[in-house]
Amino acid sequence: MKKVKVTLYGVGAVGSLIAKFLLEKEGIEIVGAIDIAKEKVGKDLGKVLGIGKTLGIKVSNDVNSVLSKEKADVAIHTTSSYLKETYPQIASIISHGVNVISTCEELSYPYLTEPELSKKLDTLAKKHEVTVLGTGVNPGFLMDTLVITLTAVCQKIKSIKAVRVMNAATRRLPFQKKVGAGLTVEEFRRKIENREITGHVGLEQSIAMIADALAWKLDKIIAEPVEPVIAKKLVESKEIKVESGRVAGLKQRAKGIMNGKEVILLDFQAYIGAEEEYDAITIEGTPPVRQKIQPCVHGDLGTVAMVVNAIPKVIKAPAGLLTMKDLPVPSAAIEDMRKYVKV
Ligand SMILES: NC(=O)c1ccc[n+]([C@@H]2O[C@H](COP(=O)([O-])OP(=O)(O)OC[C@H]3O[C@@H](n4cnc5c(N)ncnc54)[C@H](OP(=O)(O)O)[C@@H]3O)[C@@H](O)[C@H]2O)c1
Structure with a gap:
């Protein structure tokens, strides 16, 4: 062969x-x-x-x-x-x-x-x-394919929430830069605005994939503004030192709205020094499903x-x-x- x-x-x-x-x-x-x-x-x-x-x-x-x-x-x-x-x-x-x-x-x-x-x-x-x-891993699995797979045991679904919290210090350098680690808050906001850094790309795609799998016709997908997570003390990765008051990473959320109600919420947080790392999926439905992976799956x-x-x-x-x-x-x-x- x-x-x-x-x-x-x-x-x-x-x-x-x-x-x-x-x-x-x-x-x-x-x-x-x-x-x-x-x-x-x-x-x-x-x-x-x-x-x-x-x-x-x-x-x-x-x-x-x-x-x-x-x-x-x-x-x-x-x-x-x-x-x-x-x-x-x-x-x-x-x-x-x-x-x-x-x-x-x-x-x-x-x-x-x-x-x-x-x-x-x-x-x-x-x-x-x-x-x-x-x-x-994401998009591609943790906040979409895995969510879709878990819905297989549900007869009815009211809402879906997926949260991913990770310590950016464990990730490759381009990723740490992409989440703004080490910047001042002003630099972070400017770089996000002129798209020098993107934050996580894919939350809207994950929501659309879940909705498609469930044949949900969403009114809209709302991507909330990307927000900095500010270090409360010195935190560091192998490559980047983040002083207290500077940006350790970011948090961002996106929502799927159907018939005026929030039915899908994705919450992504990646920053240096995150103490609890996890991937959690909650499905409110019949039966309800609560799944938590700890620590979160290593992204790279x-x-x-x-x-x-x-x-x-x-x-x-x-x-x-x-x-x-x-x-x-x-x-x-x-x-x-x-x-x-x-x-
Ligand atoms: N879906 C997921 O879960 C997932 C996970 C990890 C990464 N990603 C994505 O995968 C992509 C790669 O990530 P990365 O960290 O490896 O980025 P990276 O370190 O910047 O690597 C990209 C490489 O591709 C080269 N390149 C850029 N444009 C090219 C072109 N037109 N033809 C040939 N080569 C080209 C770059 O060269 P230059 O440096 O000269 O530009 C660089 O060497 C990113 O978009 C990242 O966000 C997705």
């Missing part, structure tokens, strides 16, 4: 963690690596990953040459959060007849913000007989797992643009990848 061939599109923080995990796994072979970062282009992937050996794969910014040189079964795409930016990248992967698994947050439920691009991706994917999936480890575990399911899925709710029940693929998918 042939190995499952993977091309990396994006070798940043998450792409590198995924690459290192793939190198440990049986039955998988990395056949190409794409990135535009000057310090990476032209270098051996092993060097870029800092694993102390070369892999014979040069990181390239020439998308067409990488994708046509050796046909991959799947491309793992980890460049950016917004579909307007990633659309041409994803379209080029599809046009080479390669399946796509992407961590682009808007792609986790792209019909919400980009209905036209979603249609185009679906048509293109069907034409080239490949599957496109946006996934990750969880994202790497979600992406790699999705490989066999995506290879076997029907062609087109899919979301996590369209795939079979998610599960780990811990054995030799060839056992899950015959390539």
